[in-house]
Each structure stands twice: as C-alpha cells, then as structure tokens.
Amino acid sequence: MRRMLRLHRIFVAQYMKNLMEYKVDFLTGAISFLLGQVIQIAFLGIIFSQIPDLVGWEFNEILFIYGFSLIPKGMDHLLFDNLWSVGYFIVRKGDFDKYLTRPINSLFYVIAEKFCVDAFGELLIGLILIVYSTVQLKLTITWYMIPLFIVAVVFATLIYTSIKIATSAIAFWTKASGHITHMFYMTNDFSKYPTTIYNKFVRTFITYIVPFAFTAFYPASFFLTGENPLFCIGGTVLASVVLFTISVCIWNKGIKAYESAGS
Amino acid sequence: MIYVNDLSKEFKKAIKEPGLKGSVKALFKPNYEIIKAVDGISFHVPKGEMLGFIGPNGAGKSTVIKMLTGILTPTSGTCEINGHIPQENRQKYVKEIGVVFGQRTQLWWDLALRETYSVLKEIYDVPDKEFKERMAFLNEVLELDDFISSPVRTLSLGQRMRADIAASLLHNPKVLFLDEPTIGLDVVVKENIRNAIQKINAEEGTTVILTTHDLADIELLCNRIVMIDKGKKVFDGQINDLKREFGQMRDLKFELMNTCDISKLNYKEDLKLSDDDMKLESEKAIVSVRFDSDKVSVEDMLSYTLSKVHVKDINLKDADIEEIIRRLYKREVSIDEV
C-alpha cells in the first residue's frame, strides 16, 4: 500500500509535468467545466424563481444535493479518469500490453497514470454549493457529521469508479466499450435531483441496479434531514463495496481474455 | 531457463456476412470462427542464449512472445520462464524480464527521456546506487547522452529504439524480449542496435529472444533460430543446420531456344533421381529445376541439360539463408493450400 501511494505520487508528478506542456489547453478545459456548471446552476435559479419548492425540497436543499453530487463525481474524475481510455482505445489499439509487462497491478497502473486536474472545477463548485447552502439553511453540524461525510464521499466515489471499471473491462472481450461506459455513466445525472421526482421504474433502477442514487441524493438527504442514516450512508457503503468487488472480478477475468492487437 | 510446452492460442473472430442483412444478423447473433494463431509449439532455451524467432507475417511470432511475456493467456499448453508461469504470478515475473515492441513505445511521449527512466526506476524498485550504475552502463552501450534531455516525441526512430531498449534493461532483467527491434531503421542504426544487443548479451549473460523480418539480424545475432509458420514450428536449430538441411538444394534456371524441347529433358529417368531429389517447373520457354546437389553433381546436371537442349540463358543459384527461408515459407504455404 505504501509503495502504491508513493508510486501514485510519482505518477501524478509526471502527469503534472506533462500537463504543463499543454497549459493553455488545460486551463480552457477547466474553465469550461466550471462555466458549464455555473450555467446549470443559473438554470436551477431561473426555475426556482417561479416556484416555491420542488416536490417539497426548497432551492437551497436542491443546491446542497446538487453540490454533493459533484464531489464524488469530481473525485472520480480527478483520480480515475484514465479508465475511459481503456474502453475507448487502450485495449483496441493493443496498448494495454504495456500495463501487463510491469511489476505493478494493472488496474492500479492504469488508474494512477492520469491525474485529471480539470476535475478541480467540479470539486470547487461542489464545495461552494455545499457551504453556501449549509449556511443558508442554517444546518446544525454535529461532530459525527464530518467523518460520515468523508465516508459517504469515499464510498460514493467508489460507486462511480466501480461502474467505470466494470464497463471498461468489457473492452477486453469486445475490444471497445467506451460507449457502454458512457451509457451507464450518463445515468449519474439522475442523482442530482431528489429521487422522488422520478417514477417507480427509474427510482428502482438508480437505487438497486446502477446505484447512482447513493452517490448523491441518499447521502445528501441524510445530511439535510438527519433521517435514515442506516439506509442513506450504510446503503452507500454496501452498494459501493458490492459493486467494487464485482467490477474487480470482471476486470481480472477480462485480463485473461485480453487479445492484444496486430502482430 | 525457458521451457515452452505444447503452447497453443486460439482467437475468436467474428464473421460478418456482407450487406445490411448480414450486419443486422451479426448484431443479434454473431458468428464466430476459431483461428489457431499458435498451434502446439514446444521449445527450450538455455540461459544466455540468443534465440531468433522468424516466420512470415501472421505466422504467430508475436502471439508466442505475448504469451511468454504474460500479456496473453494461452488456450492450452504451458510456458515456464525462470521457474515462473507468466500468467500466474505476473507482477513478480515481469520484474525479471524486459520487453520491447518495436512498433510501439513505452516512453512518456511528451516528457524528456530522462523522466521515463526515473519513473521506471520507481516502478521496478531499482535502488539509487544500482540505478546510477545501470544508467552509466546503458549510456555507454546505447549512447543515450545526446538526447536524454529531449522530449521523446522529438527523437528519431533510431534514437527512440535505443531509448526503448535501455528502458527495458533498466532493472537488469534475466530475459529480454525484442519484437522487431530493427523495424524501419536504416542500415547504420541497425548495425548500432545489433552491436548493443550483442554487448549486453555478452557482458550480462542476458537471454535474448527476438523476432525479426531482417535476416541479417538473425545471421549476426542468433546462435539458434526457431521458425514458425501458420502457428506451427517448422524448424528449430542452428543456422548452420538450416543451411545444411536445405542448403544442398540448388536452383537451375534457363530459357529454351525452342519451347518444344522440354520433352527432351528426362532428368528423373536419365539421371536416376527420385521426386524428393528434384523438381521441374516450366512456364513457356522458362524452365527451373530444383535439385539436390548431393544426389547429382552440378557438373552432371549442367552437361546433361546442355547436351539435350539449346538454351538462350542459363543461371545456377546457390541457396543463401534468405532463399532457404523463402523456400520454407513457400513450401509451408503450398502444402497447406493444396
């Protein structure tokens, strides 16, 4: 574990050097992400200027949920973004060979190789929204909220990552699976809003099948209302552990089926 | 050191029927064809040997290398290197090998070359002192100093290959796998790379397994070759054995003044040769005869031919290694296609 952390730091340092080669590009990217979020929030603002609340949730509560959803998403984006490349081209082009000829875990190597700094845009906006809405709502913060918040974020991030690992690993059999990852990943947007706005099918789907609801709405609603800690936080932990185990199994099986490319 | 036993690898390949109907069908019920890329290959390589792996495109050379390096999992059969089974304890195993794929680089594209080495140092856990010594040695053999500070994307192909080989040797591996290390390089650079490989093998006793299309690589570097075609091993031995085994075959080629004269040539009966000893092919006035010079001397062959027919042009070719291999490839292909 220690060695992994050290390696990770070295990879990050290398990646940052690499990034400095493309400073302008990186800055525009990060600003664009920020801008996109600002526009989305402005949109919410416009809607709430016309209605008092959304199915019982007031504007600041929606902002809190929205902000919370950005934190695990941003963490996953920051640390585990290279998984996208596995599904889109690393396997198809046979570049996965490289990861298999190194004396470190291939999943770890793929993940550690990239450090997506533009995710700071999401994390920043998420934090601002959480702090702002907490202040506006005058939420009382008890001491155990802080460790629970960290636990929720860590395991929520793992839900994102597990879904990406499992869907990227499909590429070991089908050569490319980026579009499948995309399809599943897009469901995460459902978690930005209270699940009560959806019909039963969608609600079941994002709670039990692709449990993105545990990445934002459920944990966030616990911090807002203090109700159902077992389901909201415990569910997040359980869902993410189960998913992660499954996805690592798929990944390890996938490596055995990997066919490389060309000659 | 390296034991390969009855190694096979099958690939599934989707068959697509043409037309829109075929595409739709393939979407719901894909059809597969099993392709045997490697078919029951066995060999053994002792420590410190340089083994050349040759064969035509698509023969399965790279597939074998990829199984030996742990990238691909064999469908059946086993390989054992240094007491490791590559797929089983991959992470431990790969610490003992170095791999270079000539067609792709393991270097960090946008960073100075030096950076790649410092990352690899960490990945392979090379201690500082050893790392310094290693770099000094590799630098001496591969002359990296001229470009070690340049970004990898600015290196020439030859420089990049030298850098790649150095990268694969940084952790002092016991076995070095080189997949087409001289591909696309000019003559001088090839020479350079060959010298470096030879030096590393001589000084460190590194076992080297290389695949190549360049037969000069083989003649200059390898004590032994394994030739495969269509996934099967077709030859395994010293280059000299190969020459001896196939080398006495000669090609006599000539053009007749009169095409009808061909009926006058009765090599088999007149010189008492069997089907294995000679083979005659003709296309209009051009005749080519392949014969075994152990069974019938070149002199007899020539005088018999010239006594029977008038020729415009005649030429006798000795089989060099390239010719032997070409013949072998051809033979395998034609056997299979009949």
Place this chain on the structure above:
Amino acid sequence: MKFKKFIRTYRPFTRAGMLESVAYRANFFCFLIGEIMSCFIMFFVWKAVFQSSNGETFMGFTMEDMVVYLFITFLTGYLTYSDGTYAIATEIRDGSIAMRMIKPCSFDMCFLFQELGNKIINVLFIFAPLVIGVEAYRWVITGACQFNISYFLLYVVSLIMAYLISFYFNVSYGFMAFYLKNLWGADILKECIINFLSGATIPLAFMPTALANVLSFLPFSSLSYTPVMIYMGMYSGEEIAFKMLMQVFWLMVMVLLSKAVWNHAVKRLCSQGG
C-alpha cells in the same frame, strides 16, 4: 452536366460515411441512449416543476411545450452536430492537411459529404422515432393531433441550414489547431458556450429580455433555437421569414469565414511547410 460531375465526385464520400456509421451502430445506440437519458432527467424535473407550480404554464410554456422543446432540441442538436473541428485539428496535427492541397477535390466538400452519409443513417434511426414519439405524447396529453405539416417542413429546411452553419463554423474553429498544441480544452469550451448561447441548455425565453434579444441576433440561436421554435409553432409567419433570413445570412458569413481561414492556412503551409 457540372452538377452531375459534382455528384459523381462526392457520392463515394457519402457512401463511406454511411458504411462507417452502420459499422459502428452498436456504439451509436449506446451513445444515443446515454444522451437521451439526460432528456428524460429533464423531463422528470419539469414534471416536478409543473406539479410544484401553481399555474398551468411556466413562463409561457405548458408541460407539453416543455416536452416538445426538450426532445426536439435534443434531436436538432444531435443532427446539427458536426465533427469538423476534430477532423481538421487531427489533420493539421499529423500534417495530412497538406495532402488536401494536392487532391482534385475541395476539402470542405469531401468532409461535408462524408458527414452527410453519417447523418442519413442518423436520420433513419432517430429522426422518425423521436418525432413520432413526441407527437404521440402531445396527442395523448391534449387529446388531439398537434402535428402541423407546414411547420414541420419549415423545420426541416431550417434544420438543414442550421447543420450547414454548424458545419462551417466547426471547420473554421478547427483551424485554431494551427495555433494551439491541443484542441481538447478549446473544444469543450466551444461546446459549453454554444449550448448556452444557442438556447439549448436554457430556452432563450427564460432569460432576461435584454440578454435574449442579444443572443437571438448572434449566429448561435440559428443553430438550435430557431428550428425548434419553428417546429413548436411559436413564431408567426413574419417571424419565421425573418429568422430564416437570419440563418441564410449567418450561413453565408460562416462559409466566407471558412474560406478565408482555409486560404490563410494554405498560405501558412506554403510559407512555413507542414
């Protein structure tokens, strides 16, 4: 005669584009499902909004209007999307743009016709299902068929112009690759800005009047807002004529811009080499 020759030259590109998108149809469907998902999220959000608001309408839109807006905006955005920026940036980076100068066909036409093949397949697969779905929904909700053939035909014309504007804009934008090492960030910025300025994220009608007025004169509203509003029958005859003239105007500007940029690029290539 000249036209025939023109068609003969570029038809293979269209065919290639079609085959390409058929070959990648599995990816295409997965991608589509992912994208349509966001429409459904917004659908539920709007449903909740209408439940929570007092009146039948929200800033002049009914729930049916909102649904039509959502899905037709998605459709329009999907069909007017052009890959020109990426294609040009790639060619500039690997230097193959120089090859374009020695080929007997014009760069933008080759690419346009190739993309057209791709669009034909997209139209076949998603245009009809989406339009029929939206119309069926409207019929069920309001109890009467709301489909208006003349609005629909005008929408198609406006959509085609929107695509061409998008195409030439993207081609021009791609030439930025001459100045930037990597176009990734700039490309995201472009998407983000276009989505906002064209009214795809927030309908222009919801924005402050002054801002909406300014945006409606910029080329971006021609990309999405104009065709969608025409489809929904939000414009009077006069307004339609005016908005479509705006589209023609911006199309001409974009074509001229792309020509200018191309000529500049040729000069640059000739004087500096690839």
